[in-house]
Amino acid sequence: NNRIDAIYCKTIGDKKDSISIESQIEFCKYELKGGNCKEYTDKGLQRQEHKTVRSFKNCAGHQAGLIAKVVVYKADRISRSILDFANMMELFRA
Numbered sequence: 069n070n071r072i073d074a075i076y077c078k079t080i081g082d083k084k085d086s087i088s089i090e091s092q093i094e095f096c097k098y099e100l101k102g103g104n105c106k107e108y109t110d111k112g113l114q115r116q117e118h119k120t121v122r123s124f125k126n127c128a129g130h131q132a133g134l135i136a137k138v139v140v141y142k143a144d145r146i147s148r149s150i151l152d153f154a155n156m157m158e159l160f161r162a
Contacts, residue, residue: 071136072104078145079111092141099139106135 077092089109097105138160140146147153 074106074138076108096139
């Protein structure tokens with residue numbers, strides 16, 4: 069089985085109460101309990117990696133069935149919109 073897990077982490081600016089990208093990655097890796105993973109990170113408002121995460125269906129790895137699951141520190145790190153999150157879940161299920 070060559071499938072890997074994807075970790076997605078995001079911070080918006082330099083908010084004092086925001087958890088760092090590094091801490092989010094560490095938490096997600098702990099939850100995965102080892103194994104291969106690919107990290108996607110966004111810093112600031114650019115969210116370029118978020119576009120990549122949301123387009124897994126067009127990603128060669130996803131089409132080949134290489135992504136097993138996507139892990140985030142908190143659900144609001146990948147989406148704050150319930151509709152957007154539901155659409156992503158359908159995309160990931162496909």
